[in-house]
Every structure is written in C-alpha cells, then in structure tokens.
Amino acid sequence: AIEKMVGPGASQSATVDLRSAMEQLASTYPALESQASKLRKGVDARVLAPMDKTAEMGSYARELARTGRQMGRVVDPVTDKEMALLIGCSMYDEATKHDVLVLAVQEDEDTGYSEGLGCTVVDPVSGSVVSATIGGRMRDAGSGETVPITGVYREPTTYQVIATSSLRG
Numbered sequence: 001a002i003e004k005m006v007g008p009g010a011s012q013s014a015t016v017d018l019r020s021a022m023e024q025l026a027s028t029y030p031a032l033e034s035q036a037s038k039l040r041k042g043v044d045a046r047v048l049a050p051m052d053k054t055a056e057m058g059s060y061a062r063e064l065a066r067t068g069r070q071m072g073r074v075v076d077p078v079t080d081k082e083m084a085l086l087i088g089c090s091m092y093d094e095a096t097k098h099d100v101l102v103l104a105v106q107e108d109e110d111t112g113y114s115e116g117l118g119c120t121v122v123d124p125v126s127g128s129v130v131s132a133t134i135g136g137r138m139r140d141a142g143s144g145e146t147v148p149i150t151g152v153y154r155e156p157t158t159y160q161v162i163a164t165s166s167l168r169g
Contacts, residue, residue: 085102085105085114085116086102087102087103087104087105088101088102089101089102089116090102090118090131091116091118093118093119093120093161095119095160095161096119096120096129098120098129098131099131100118100119100120100131100132101118101131101132101133102116102117102118103117103118103132103133103134103149103151103152104116104117104118104151104152104153105117106154117152117153117154117161118131118132118152118161119131119132119152119160119161119162119163120132121136121137121138121149121163122138122139123136123137124137124138124139124146125137125146132149132152132163133149134149134150134151135148135149136148136149137149138163138165140165147165147167148165148167149163149164149165150164150165150166150167151163151164151166152164
C-alpha cells in the first residue's frame with residue numbers, strides 16, 4: 001500500500017520516510033483523541049448543563065404558579081380577608097399606623113408562622129414619613145448621609161423593624 005502512495009519507481013528512502021511519518025502520525029493519535037475528548041466534555045458541560053436544570057426550573061415554575069411565592073397569610077385591613085403574604089405586597093403597620101411594603105419575611109421558629117417585615121422611614125429630601133422601599137432613600141445613622149435602602153430586619157431587643165443599607169455614606 002505504501003508503494004502506491006509513494007508512486008512507482010520511488011526510492012527506498014522515500015518509502016522509509018513515508019512509513020516513518022505514518023508511524024509518527026499514528027503514535028500521536030491517542031494524544032489527539034484525548035484532546036478531542038476533553039474538548040467534547042467541555043462543550044457538553046457548557047451546552048448541556050443548562051438542560052440539566054430544566055427539570056429543576058420547571059418544578060420551581062410550577063410551585064411559583066401554584067403558590068405565587070406565598071410565604072404566609074396577611075389580613076387585608078380594608079376587606080378584612082386573609083390574603084397571601086408576598087414580598088412587595090402592602091400591609092398595615094400597627095406601630096406606625098401606615099401602610100408599608102413587605103420587604104422581607106421572617107418565620108417564627110417555634111410556631112412556623114411567617115410575618116412580613118416592613119417599616120416607615122423619614123424621607124431625607126421631603127421630610128415626610130414614607131414606606132421603606134428597596135432603593136428608596138434613608139438617612140444613614142452613622143454618617144448622616146442619604147443612602148439607598150437595601151433591606152429591613154427585626155431588631156431582636158426592641159422587636160422593631162428597621163430599614164438598613166449595605167451602602168454606607
């Protein structure tokens with residue numbers, strides 16, 4: 001077969017050179033196959049990995065559709081009916097006597113009851129009392145600067161809901 005490749009009347013050295021080149025090529029095949037295998041695995045990980053999450057995301061979407069990401073129940077002060085407690089819904093704050101937005105939900109470990117957390121702040125620009133909102137303005141207690149609200153938490157000693165900012169002035 002090598003004689004057909006080198007052609008009729010080729011020298012012995014051309015035949016040996018061709019045979020040597022083919023053997024060298026054949027010896028590099030496992031390394032090339034290994035590199036190709038690594039490349040295939042990388043492409044599969046990049047392309048197929050999101051598809052592995054499809055079932056998980058489908059399950060999440062069905063749960064979201066079923067519950068509306070409901071964390072508990074809250075009584076609507078106008079209709080006096082129980083409604084789903086959702087992040088972003090409004091609720092009446094007994095402490096300030098204002099409607100506030102639910103910015104977080106805290107579950108009582110003993111009862112399993114979920115409570116919406118929201119509060120009011122004094123807007124540093126207008127001076128009026130407003131519901132705390134994510135991205136809304138508040139005065140930083142430490143620096144006195146105006147900073148955006150990034151969340152709320154329940155202060156464990158006073159049980160008050162406090163607006164907080166992870167960005168300090």
